[in-house]
Structures are given as C-alpha cells and as structure tokens.
Amino acid sequence: MSTCRTSRNLPAALALSSLALFAVSACGGSSEGGEERVKNPAGTPGPDGSEIIQLTFTDAQRAEVEKSYAANVEGKASFSFDSSLSADERTLARQDMSSIARQAYTIESPANAELVKRVFGGADARDVLRYLSDRVRVFVGPSVSVKSSGEVGASGGMTLSEIQARTGMESDQALPFSINEEKSRVTAQNVGTVAWYFSYLMGLPLVVVAGSTYPVSSMRAGIISLMPGYTSVQRIRRESVNYDIRLSTPATLVHEARHSDCSTALTAVDGARLRATRTEKGEYDLPQGNTTCGHLHVMCPKGHPLEGKPACDDHFWGSYQLGWMYSAMVAELCTNCSDGEIARAQIAAEDSRTRILDLGSKKLTDIPAPDMSHRESPALSTPEQ
Amino acid sequence: MKKVPALHWQRTLWAVFIGVLAFGGLAYVTLRDRFGEWPLQAVTAPLDEPRLKEAAPGFDSAPANAAPIDPLSSMESESQRRPPDQPPARPAKAPQMRSPNGVSLPLGAPDIDAVRAEVDSNPHATAPSLLTFATEVARAQAEAEATPERLQDFAAELSACALEPSNRMPPPVRSFCVRRYRTLAQRDPKTFAASYASLLSSLPPDLAERARQKDFP
Numbered sequence: 044m045s046t047c048r049t050s051r052n053l054p055a056a057l058a059l060s061s062l063a064l065f066a067v068s069a070c071g072g073s074s075e076g077g078e079e080r081v082k083n084p085a086g087t088p089g090p091d092g093s094e095i096i097q098l099t100f101t102d103a104q105r106a107e108v109e110k111s112y113a114a115n116v117e118g119k120a121s122f123s124f125d126s127s128l129s130a131d132e133r134t135l136a137r138q139d140m141s142s143i144a145r146q147a148y149t150i151e152s153p154a155n156a157e158l159v160k161r162v163f164g165g166a167d168a169r170d171v172l173r174y175l176s177d178r179v180r181v182f183v184g185p186s187v188s189v190k191s192s193g194e195v196g197a198s199g200g201m202t203l204s205e206i207q208a209r210t211g212m213e214s215d216q217a218l219p220f221s222i223n224e225e226k227s228r229v230t231a232q233n234v235g236t237v238a239w240y241f242s243y244l245m246g247l248p249l250v251v252v253a254g255s256t257y258p259v260s261s262m263r264a265g266i267i268s269l270m271p272g273y274t275s276v277q278r279i280r281r282e283s284v285n286y287d288i289r290l291s292t293p294a295t296l297v298h299e300a301r302h303s304d305c306s307t308a309l310t311a312v313d314g315a316r317l318r319a320t321r322t323e324k325g326e327y328d329l330p331q332g333n334t335t336c337g338h339l340h341v342m343c344p345k346g347h348p349l350e351g352k353p354a355c356d357d358h359f360w361g362s363y364q365l366g367w368m369y370s371a372m373v374a375e376l377c378t379n380c381s382d383g384e385i386a387r388a389q390i391a392a393e394d395s396r397t398r399i400l401d402l403g404s405k406k407l408t409d410i411p412a413p414d415m416s417h418r419e420s421p422a423l424s425t426p427e428q
Numbered sequence: 429m430k431k432v433p434a435l436h437w438q439r440t441l442w443a444v445f446i447g448v449l450a451f452g453g454l455a456y457v458t459l460r461d462r463f464g465e466w467p468l469q470a471v472t473a474p475l476d477e478p479r480l481k482e483a484a485p486g487f488d489s490a491p492a493n494a495a496p497i498d499p500l501s502s503m504e505s506e507s508q509r510r511p512p513d514q515p516p517a518r519p520a521k522a523p524q525m526r527s528p529n530g531v532s533l534p535l536g537a538p539d540i541d542a543v544r545a546e547v548d549s550n551p552h553a554t555a556p557s558l559l560t561f562a563t564e565v566a567r568a569q570a571e572a573e574a575t576p577e578r579l580q581d582f583a584a585e586l587s588a589c590a591l592e593p594s595n596r597m598p599p600p601v602r603s604f605c606v607r608r609y610r611t612l613a614q615r616d617p618k619t620f621a622a623s624y625a626s627l628l629s630s631l632p633p634d635l636a637e638r639a640r641q642k643d644f645p
C-alpha cells in the first residue's frame with residue numbers, strides 16, 4: 044500500500060512509510076501549503092511572528108525534574124537514557140514519564156475500567172508507565188545507525204563485506220539511519236522496530252548504534268529515538284505576555300511504544316511477500332498484508348483529510364488507537380490534569396481517531412479489547428537472494 | 429344581589445386558565461424543538477463537575493525558553509505573569525494561520541494544508557499546529573471565563589469554529605471546538621446549555637454524533 048521509497052541517502056533502507064522513518068526523506072519534500080512553517084527549523088519566525096525554538100531547561104528546572112522522576116518513576120518502571128541524548132532531551136523524556144506517572148484517573152464505569160485494564164494492564168497511571176517500560180527500553184538521540192552485530196564486534200555477526208556481498212551495498216552505505224533536514228520536526232521514532240524489520244528480512248543480526256550499542260533480536264528491543272520535534276516549542280509573543288507552547292505530547296511515547304508489539308507474528312508467506320518488494324537499491328515496501336506486526340501505518344486513502352500520507356491505521360488497536368485511548372483518558376478521566384493538558388489531549392484524541400480507517404462512529408468501548416501480547420516471528424529459513 | 433360580578437370573576441378565571449394553558453403549550457413546543465437534541469443524560473443527571481476550578485489554570489506550555497517543571501502546574505514564568513493590579517488582557521486568540529489562499533478560519537484554526545504539511549514531516553504525532561491551537565483556545569477560554577461579558581463572544585467563536593463550512597478546516601478542529609463548547613455548557617449550564625443544544629442540532633449528523641459521545645461513557 045505504501046508508495047514512498049527511499050533512494051537519496053538510504054540505499055539499502057526499508058521504505059518504511061508505515062513507520063515514518065524513511066517516509067520523511069522519501070515523501071516529506073512534497074511542496075504543499077504551509078510548508079514553510081514546517082520546514083523552518085528552530086529559531087525561524089512563523090507567519091504570525093511566533094517562532095519555533097528548541098526547549099532548554101535551567102539547572103534548577105532540571106534538578107526539579109530529576110527529583111520528580113526519582114519520586115514518581117524510579118522503582119515503578121525502568122527506562123535507560125543513552126549518552127547520545129542531549130541534556131534537554133533526557134530531561135524532557137524524564138519529565139514526560141513523571142507526568143504520566145502522576146496523573147490520577149477516576150474510572151467509575153466497570154466497562155471502562157476493564158478496557159483500560161486490558162490495554163494497560165491496570166487502571167492506574169503506574170500501569171501506563173509499565174505499558175511503556177515493557178515496550179520502551181532505551182531512549183536514544185536523533186543520530187543513530189544500524190549495523191551488523193559482527194561489524195561492531197559481537198559474535199555471530201556478519202562482516203561489512205559479507206553484508207555488501209549479500210545486499211550489493213557500497214562500503215559507505217552500511218544501513219545508515221541519519222537525520223536530515225526534512226526530519227527536523229519529527230518527534231520520536233521507534234528505530235528498534237525498523238531495525239528489527241531490517242534484520243528479519245535480510246537475515247542479519249543487527250544492532251542499533253547510538254552512544255551505546257543495542258541488539259535488535261526482537262521487535263521489543265524498544266529503542267526510541269527522540270528527534271528535534273520532541274523538544275520543539277512555539278514561542279508566542281503577545282502584548283502582555285510571552286510564552287512557549289510545546290509541540291509534542293507524552294501521547295507520542297504511548298504511540299511509539301505500540302510499534303514494539305508484534306500482535307500477529309510474520310509468517311514465511313509474509314516474509315516472502317515483503318522480500319518480493321525489494322528493489323535493486325535494496326529498498327523494501329512496507330507494509331504488505333500483515334500490518335499488526337509492529338502496527339505499521341498505511342497510506343490514508345482517497346477522500347481522507349490526510350489522503351496520500353502514511354498516517355493511517357488499517358486495523359483497530361494500533362498505535363493511533365493507543366494514542367487516542369491515552370489522550371481520551373487524559374481528557375475525560377484525569378482528575379489532576381490542567382485544562383491546557385486536557386485541551387491538548389482532546390485535540391490529540393480527535394486527531395488520532397480520524398486516522399483509524401473504517402472506525403465510523405465507534406467509541407473506544409465499542410471495539411473489543413485488544414490482545415496486547417507480543418509474538419516473535421520465526422526467522423525466515425532461506426537467506427535473502 | 430348582583431350576580432354579574434361573580435360571573436365576570438368566573439369568566440376572568442377561565443380566561444386566565446386558558447391563557448396559562450396556551451402559554452404553557454407554546455412554551456412546551458418551543459422548548460421541545462430547542463432541546464430535542466439534548467442528550468437525556470444531561471436532562472436527568474447533573475452535568476459533570478467542571479475540572480477547571482481556577483480562573484487561570486496551568487497550561488501544558490512552557491515558559492519562554494524554559495521547560496515546564498511540571499506540566500501539572502502553571503507554566504508561565506514569574507516574569508511573564510501579569511502584575512496583580514493590571515487588568516486582564518483580551519482573551520487570547522490562537523495565532524492567525526492563514527491558508528495559502530488567504531482564508532482565515534475561526535479562532536485562528538490551522539488550515540488543512542498546513543496540517544497536511546506537518547503530517548508529511550511527522551506522520552506519527554498530532555500536528556504541532558493542532559496542539560498550538562488547542563493550547564491557545566484553552567488559554568483564551570480561561571481568560572474569557574474570568575471576564576463574563578467576553579464569554580459570549582468566545583462562545584460565538586467556538587460555535588463558528590464548529591460550524592465552519594469551509595473544507596479547509598481540519599476535522600479534528602471542528603470536533604474539538606464542539607467539545608470546548610460542551611465544557612462551557614457544563615460549567616455554566618444556565619447560560620450555555622440551550623445554545624449548546626442548538627449548536628448540536630445545527631451540526632452535520634456525524635459531527636453531532638461524535639459530539640454526544642464520550643470516549644469513556
């Protein structure tokens with residue numbers, strides 16, 4: 044269903060429009076109205092005199108966040124923060140985790156409580172945190188690469204020359220994940236899932252290399268790359284007051300976490316179908332058929348407001364629905380959220396639900412609760428030709 | 429013995445009675461038409477307790493060049509807060525984001541093309557312009573609620589946003605505006621319940637149905 048392919052600087056990359064990772068470089072350059080707002084990176088004035096800047100914490104604020112994180116998250120869930128993260132990225136991620144952990148929900152209806160429990164494992168903010176920690180192991184910075192584990196010295200991996208021989212790659216094109224200009228507004232990416240797809244289809248043990256090295260033997264590797272959009276804020280200037288509005292929300296992390304789940308294991312048929320899309324340049328075109336392994340997105344169809352964008356789900360309880368559910372919990376059930384948070388959650392919920400195809404007028408509770416378990420896909424028995 | 433006055437009194441009573449009946453019937457028909465779309469729950473049960481108890485709550489926005497310590501608390505830095513003796517500013521409006529063809533949408537809502545371009549850059553997350561818009565509307569609402577005479581204007585803008593006929597309006601925005609109007613009706617049913625019901629009856633069926641839904645009923 045995807046039509047976006049990468050070719051510029053990702054010769055051996057999967058054309059993962061479904062995961063937004065490479066779709067950005069492949070499709071993001073199309074010129075549409077308002078693009079100047081989007082493409083302008085931090086520090087550039089917007090059309091209304093506001094500007095988008097990167098958020099920075101003072102030392103005192105950082106210390107407050109650390110204190111809150113220690114009190115609300117540590118001991119309840121475990122996340123790693125790679126050394127490739129900037130201090131501000133790390134602090135903001137910790138602040139998001141603390142915020143999630145501190146939210147209080149009042150769920151009166153047993154049916155609602157049951158649904159929340161089925162999805163998050165319990166009806167408490169700490170359960171949302173556990174949902175995240177099961178699927179997000181480490182936060183890394185925006186610049187990461189994916190390599191054969193042999194290439195970085197782990198046993199059992201292939202050498203770079205072996206990879207080249209198998210894939211036809213040139214020596215300086217070792218599966219790079221690189222940030223480019225068009226990606227400046229991306230908030231977060233589940234690079235672990237994409238790397239796992241590489242590994243599965245190419246039959247290679249791979250690692251994600253950031254400050255440290257992380258194996259991707261499972262889709263539950265949970266490697267989330269925080270991108271510049273995560274720490275972007277829009278500075279508003281008014282006569283009486285200036286303030287900044289953050290351009291991302293914690294719901295993004297709930298969304299990304301769902302990409303770590305393979306709800307329906309890939310079969311040999313799925314693998315063959317995916318491999319068949321490989322081009323001479325080493326690209327794959329995902330998804331093909333099974334979208335629930337990694338909860339891959341599909342192109343929004345004709346007539347949809349986001350027509351032609353890889354920003355829809357063709358199944359229930361994918362990443363958009365998890366984002367919708369979490370946002371709806373904040374909007375409707377949270378008893379200690381600010382009105383600003385509630386408003387942002389309201390629009391995020393509305394936005395997320397419009398991206399679920401064939402939803403119609405269904406409510407969350409109209410859709411049977413999902414199976415949240417993860418299934419490993421058996422390795423493909425034949426090496427890729 | 430004059431019986432005429434008694435008869436006159438009796439007739440007067442009948443006239444008053446018939447008048448009351450007529451007025452009641454007329455009022456019933458009028459109210460039925462107006463509130464026919466109002467959900468039963470809203471009539472039979474008290475509306476939800478408003479979450480916003482303060483005039484100026486915290487927002488999930490950061491102070492200038494500084495991240496919020498905690499999104500659950502106020503986000504404006506001390507230096508940016510109004511002095512206590514300064515009158516409240518006009519209700520804030522979201523930054524005016526005109527579409528390429530110059531269309532200006534109610535409440536400064538982002539144009540669908542701007543949202544689409546943002547989705548191009550970042551398909552996973554809610555478009556930044558939507559988040560900015562929501563934050564600005566919540567801020568404007570808090571300011572309007574602190575100044576009752578401005579609240580009617582703000583409600584009218586929310587209504588215009590919800591009813592915006594242009595296809596340049598992103599669908600989540602219209603739905604969001606209805607929900608914010610619902611918040612007004614919950615907080616001040618005396619003033620806004622009837623107009624909210626009227627708004628619902630004016631919406632396209634799909635939007636009206638969504639507006640009546642709670643994700644967690």
